[in-house]
Structure formats: C-alpha cells, structure tokens
Amino acid sequence: MSGDKKIPDREDVLSTVIESMYSTRILNNSHRGDVAEALVMMALGDEWNFVGLGWHPWDLQYGSGSNRIRIQVKNIALRQIWGKTKSPTLVFGWKSNPPSYFERDNPGVKIEDEGYFCELFVFCLHLESDKENADQVDPRQWKFLVIPAKDLKSKRKSMVLSKALDKWTPVKWTGLEEKIETVANKL
Template identity: 85%
Template structure:
C-alpha cells in the first residue's frame, strides 16, 4: 500500500486538532479548560499575559514584580462527556508549598511559601443542564465569578457552587474585564 499523500503543514495539523477537540458541544475537561482560559484572555485583552502553560501556579498575569496581579482560571460545567455533574464544586487548591519545580522554571520570580498562588480566581461557569442545548464553546452560555483570594478563608480548598452563588454574583462575558479591573484595584 503506497502513501501518496502530501505531508500536512502546521496549519493543517492545527485545524485538524481544533476540529477533533473543539467541534463537539460537550468538551472533555482539559479542552474545556482551554476554552475557559481563552474566554477570559479575550475579555481582558492584550495587557494580560498568558503564563499558564504546563503546570504554572497561575494562568494570567498583569504587570510584574510585587505589583503584579495573578489570575487562576478555573471552570465548572454541568454537562460532562460522561453525563451531568451531580454536585458542582469550586476547587481553590490551597497548597502548603510552592510547586517543587517553580524556582527551576521561574528563577527569581517571587511566590508565597503557601497559599493559592494567585490574587484572584475567575471561575467560568457553564450551567446549561440541557444536553441538547449545551454548547461549551459558545461564550453566551458562560457566566463568570471573580473571586479575590482575600475573600476566602485561609486554607479553604473548595466550596459547593450553591454556596459560592450566595456569596458572589455571576456576570456575563461583556462585564468580565470591568469586574476584574474593579477587583484588581482593591488588591
């Protein structure tokens, strides 16, 4: 059997990955995280740097040094590829130490001895429960919670979504940049 096909170029591979991973209405967890980060980056604009490749402790950063603002982007979806989430929970991920690789990968960058390793969380919420109408790539179906870490009890690792919705008001995508700016200015 001969293979007379042309070798695909970078754009061909890129487009194929997008088609395979992001063309369904319900995304797997890792791909949904990519969508959530892209939505937040698109809302905040080019002044924010994406630093979250790999296992970096935060995803987006504005500025540098002690005046920087760090955002960890998280997401929750009611619909999963295996079915509906029964008890949606925000996971904050308090850590008792910085990651062991942080200094190696980020020489000279300051980080706390313990904590959330960010200044605020943006939780992207896809709360469409109807599987037939859910589209996790549609920005209009998402809402967002902007939660400064100073609002959290020390060492809190998680909170059920219903309690979080009692404490913080979800916003839609057009309001996200302004809300982040208001919260960041209080830090």
C-alpha cells in the same frame, strides 16, 4: 499504503486538532479548561499575559514584581461528556508549598511559601445542563465569578457552587473585564 502522502504542515495539524477536540458542544474536561482560559484572555485583552502553559501555578498575569496581579482560571460545567455534574464544586487548590519545579522554570520570580498563588480566581461557569442546548464553546452560555483570594479562609480547598453563588455575583462575558478591573483595584 502509499508513501506519497503529503506531510501535513503546522496549519493542517492545528486545524485537525481544533476540529476533533473543540467542535463538539460538550467538551472533554481538559479541553474545556482551554476554552475557559481563552474566554478570559479574550475578555481582558493584550495587557494581560497568558503564563499558564503546563503546570504553572497561575494562568494570567498583569504587570510584574510586587505590582503584578495573578489570575487562576477554573471552570465548572453542569453537563459533562459522561452526564450531568451531581455536586458542582469550586476547587481553589490551596498548596502547602510551591511546586518543586517552580524555581527551575521561573528563576528569580517570587512566589509565596504556601497559598493559592494568585490574587484572583475567575471561575467560568457553564450552567446549561440540557444536552440538546449546551454549547460549551459559546461565550453567551458562560457566566463568570471573580473571587479575590483574600476573601477565602486560609487553606480552604473547595466550596459548593450554591454557596459561592450566595457570596459572589456572576457576570456575563461582556461584563468580565470591568468586573476583574473593579475587584483588582480593591486588592
């Protein structure tokens, strides 16, 4: 082994991570979540802030204080690395209390005593189940459900996808920003 190897720079590391984790057509669950968040951020533009690093209770935020709008981005894919999803389900994640670390990491930021900790859910739906056609990095293959938290029964943790599709109409990426604005204006 040679000790003369060049130490990779930041760009080399990023390039290797992106190539190894995001270049396949079917993504690992955790990496697919990153893609879903990126798709929503790219649709919304610079007025929205990404705050979801780590285990933050919401992912995107517009404004601050009592005028803020918080979005949790979730995703469902019919095709997984291990095969097809048998029963696609939206998981809302009702919590009986805020995360124990929230005040430490967000001093002075108000949060509910319990709840969903967001005003909106954006569920990114990748509904292509055919392994040969699925490409989970292609924005054209995604649809998006924008669900106001106030539309959900208190403490609801999940809902099967078919029932959600009966209640809310998905939009394509090109209509996502307008849909979020329309729903947010009714909050």
